[in-house]
Amino acid sequence: MKRINLVWCALMAMVIGLSSCMDDVSSRDEEKIAENETAIQAALKADSLGAKAVRDSSGLYYIIKKSNPAGLKAQIGDAATIKYTGYLLNGTKVISSTVDNKTEFSFPAGGYVYWGGIEIGIFKMRTGETATFYLPFYLASGAVDRVNIPAYSPIRMEVEFVKTRTEVQQIDDFIAKKGFTISDRTPDNLVIVRANTVTGDTIGPGKAVNVKYVGKLLDDTKFDERTSSFITGSANTIPGFDRAIRKMRRGEKAIIVFPSSLGYGKNGNNTILPYSPLQFEIEIEK
Numbered sequence: 001m002k003r004i005n006l007v008w009c010a011l012m013a014m015v016i017g018l019s020s021c022m023d024d025v026s027s028r029d030e031e032k033i034a035e036n037e038t039a040i041q042a043a044l045k046a047d048s049l050g051a052k053a054v055r056d057s058s059g060l061y062y063i064i065k066k067s068n069p070a071g072l073k074a075q076i077g078d079a080a081t082i083k084y085t086g087y088l089l090n091g092t093k094v095i096s097s098t099v100d101n102k103t104e105f106s107f108p109a110g111g112y113v114y115w116g117g118i119e120i121g122i123f124k125m126r127t128g129e130t131a132t133f134y135l136p137f138y139l140a141s142g143a144v145d146r147v148n149i150p151a152y153s154p155i156r157m158e159v160e161f162v163k164t165r166t167e168v169q170q171i172d173d174f175i176a177k178k179g180f181t182i183s184d185r186t187p188d189n190l191v192i193v194r195a196n197t198v199t200g201d202t203i204g205p206g207k208a209v210n211v212k213y214v215g216k217l218l219d220d221t222k223f224d225e226r227t228s229s230f231i232t233g234s235a236n237t238i239p240g241f242d243r244a245i246r247k248m249r250r251g252e253k254a255i256i257v258f259p260s261s262l263g264y265g266k267n268g269n270n271t272i273l274p275y276s277p278l279q280f281e282i283e284i285e286k
Contacts, residue, residue: 029143032152036136039154043089043134053134054124057136060117061134062124071126074164076110077260077275080122083160086140094148094155104162109268111274115140117157125161133157136148139170153178167259167277174218183254184247190240190262195253203284205233211245215240218279220255223271227285238263241280253283 017154040061044050053061074080081104086095099106112119116284125131133156137143140155149155168189175182175191184192203209208231215224230237232246240262257259260266260275268274 009072023215029138031144032137033037036154038231039089040136043154043156047132056124058116058139060119060120060134060139061183062101062121063132064125064129065132065147066128066130068126068128071128071161072164073091074109074122074161075166076267078109078164078166079106079275080109080164081106081162082118082122083161083162085158087156088149089154089156092148108273108275109164110225111268111272113268117155118159121157122161125159127161127163130158130160133159136184167261170218170277171257171259172276180255186243188262189259190243191257192247193255193257194245195247195255196251198249200249200250201202202247203232207232209245209250211282212285213241213280213282216279216281218277219270240278243283244280248282248284250284251286253281256280256282 005127005272035138035217037059044053044061047053047063049063049065053062053063082097084095085106087093097103107114107118109122110119111255115135117133117135120139121133123133134156134168137154141149141151141153144214171189171191175193180193182191183194184190210227210229212220212227213225216222232242234242240256240258243262244254244256244258257277257279259277262270263278264272264274266274266277268276272278
């Protein structure tokens with residue numbers, strides 16, 4: 001699920017010029033936005049709870065169907081877990097969180113890597129609540145045809161907000177699930193789980209090291225594996241990894257875990273979502 005894709009416009013610009021292409025996109029989108037608004041208003045009239053709909057300034061309409069005042073609000077960077085089903089306004093089911101034997105979908109709240117309407121809507125809810133979202137196309141599948149969603153389609157989403165977890169909670173849950181015994185934990189939640197005992201001085205800053213490592217997300221999805229040579233304390237190494245190495249000794253093996261503030265932060269990278277805590281299996285060569 002991604003936001004509006006204007007790649008086709010760039011291709012057209014090669015032929016007829018960028019300015020005229022963008023003018024065409026603007027006029028077409030404005031027309032479709034108005035059409036979406038009319039269609040959503042009609043759907044709300046047909047919805048038995050439509051009178052309770054609230055319109056966000058983004059154009060999202062939401063209806064809290066089951067409230068839970070005691071529930072938690074998602075904070076930016078939390079892992080928000082939802083169940084959802086999406087429909088065209090004619091009632092055709094087009095998307096669902098039930099896929100690959102899973103019924104729930106988790107994403108970094110405020111990371112804006114999925115449909116904008118879901119990202120905005122989750123902040124209108126508390127855990128334990130259910131809601132209906134009406135999304136104009138620009139907060140849903142966008143201006144291009146998808147597998148089963150025509151371009152410019154407004155979408156109705158039925159959403160249940162299951163849970164939200166901070167990065168620290170995610171790390172704690174991971175450690176408990178694995179049964180790890182923590183060897184070292186810093187105030188900013190860099191965790192070291194040592195796998196062997198090595199005596200001698202820790203490596204510290206400014207030292208050349210060779211490190212074998214496997215990088216994974218906390219669900220054990222591997223994103224990198226290699227042997228790397230670098231100078232500890234250098235600026236081109238992510239802080240959590242570098243700081244853990246400096247606390248270790250040559251010949252030592254460990255699993256290290258740290259939050260995104262010590263990793264790839266709010267931006268992530270090509271294979272790592274924003275606000276992702278990370279784990280590394282590491283071995284420092286002698």
